[in-house]
Amino acid sequence: MRSIGEMARDSGLGVSALRFYDRAGVLVPHRVDPDSGYRWYAPGQLDEARLLARLRRAGMPLADVRLVLAGWAGAETDLVRRLLDAHLRRLERGLSGARAEFSTLRALLDDRENPMTSPRTTAPVRLSVPAPGLAAALDAVRYAAGADPELPMLGGILFDVEGDALRLVATDRYRMAVARTAVDGHGGPRVQVTVPLALADAMRALLDGEAEVRLTVDGDRVTLETGGTGERQAAGQVLGHDFPDYRRLVRLPAGRRAPVDVPAFREAVRTGPVRAGEVRAQDGVPCDLSVLEVTADGSVALAGDGADDREVVAVNRAFLLDALAAGAGDRLVLEFGAPTAPLVIRRPDDEHTFSLLMPVRLEN
Structure with a gap:
């Protein structure tokens, strides 16, 4: 039997992704401890999890993933092949459409001839x-x-x-x-x-x-x-x-601001809970996520797995630690907008020096 952490490590799926697929009925653990709620997976489920990870990396919709897994388990190879071929055709049509749109955009750029930076000056x-x-x-x-x-x-x-x-x-x-x-x-x-x-x-x-x-x-x-x-x-x-x-890019609506004591907060981020093994949505690179929430008293806390994902912001933990170090002070202000808006890290004495961290979408 594999624990959920071991399954995440061996399959390439994050812990939170495994929880999500359990709730969705796609990959249900062999056993769930009735007292702790901890999930355990049978040895044969590793191949299913790896297949699931491949299908999701290929962008297959969850409804089709369910059918592929069912067909795979039942050795229904014709069904699996038809589903894979249909998804590949969708991807090819999407790529063709994207190429056409990009071709149009390049033509528009050629017409505009309007670079975002100013022309080189002739006088020093x-x-x-x-x-x-x-x-x-x-x-x-x-x-x-x-x-x-x-x-x-x-x-x-x-x-x-x-x-x-x-x-x-x-x-x-x-x-x-x-x-x-x-x-x-x-x-x-x-x-x-x-x-x-x-x-x-x-x-x-x-x-x-x-x-x-x-x-x-x-x-x-x-x-x-x-x-x-x-x-x-x-x-x-x-x-x-x-x-x-x-x-x-920095014209953002005002968000909720929360001050942090940098040494204490940095240590909390470094040692606190993470969503391990997540895949960054932008480029597919695995990273550990720190999930942040503003508590009722206005302080910032590291959210655990039980937090409501609608009320938190998840960011790359390494990026957050870098931004805290670059802040060069013992006090900083974190500004929270919508869950899909960047997290802003400001200096309390300088509104013109700040960092933006793009949020990472949570799967569950």
Whole structure:
């Protein structure tokens, strides 16, 4: 007999997914302890669970999954083949439709010729930036930068200069971090460049003092200089890709805010309950989820398996720990919107520096 945890480990289905399929009557445990409610699975059910995991990864509807499992158990190979072939045809039709829509979208993009970032400036832009402010901004956003070679525009940090402010933004689609610091010397139009991560890291290594540093954007090249004569500098090419319009992504309705004591909350997240073995809906990557809820007294708690999923927000635990560390303080504010809205992590003394974590859909 396998416990539910062992079945999750061996089958590739999460614990919460196994509970969901039990309630749905798709994969019912061999025995349920009448006192503890703990589920136990017979040895022969492992093959069924692995088959179920494959079918769900292929996107087969639950109604068809039931029939495939029944046909598989009864050796009704013709029925199983017909169901598999029918689902494959649906997928092929959907892919054909998606290709047609994407072709139309690409044509519309060609017509618009309207990149989200501003054109490269012909005249150099020279700014004075407080070293501590730029260092803090880089530290606040660096963790959220992307590493997907298919999305090179996310493989850097956006430097967005407008008026007397420099905003830094990084995102990998599943999380986003935004920070702001003051600048001096810019009176022209908005300027945006995406600095590669290696160059951003080289810049950060120079920011070890309290004085102002000089930041220059000259066409597709950016340079950071420190010292009175610029004897220390980091310079290089910016990325030649347009960064997403982050301002649209951070326009969120106000949610319920709850303060947290960061050291205590971080330890609770690190050691508290998780939904183990979940699969991230966006890309199918397994991850541990922290399920958060705001209690009646306004504090944030880690929800257990008995929580009402309509009242909680689930996020990638590793991403949450990264965001708490990037917050760089003992007090932060978590802002909860709808269960499908991003979780916002704010500094209580700086509304312009924050992180967004995309929620992960729970299967049960």
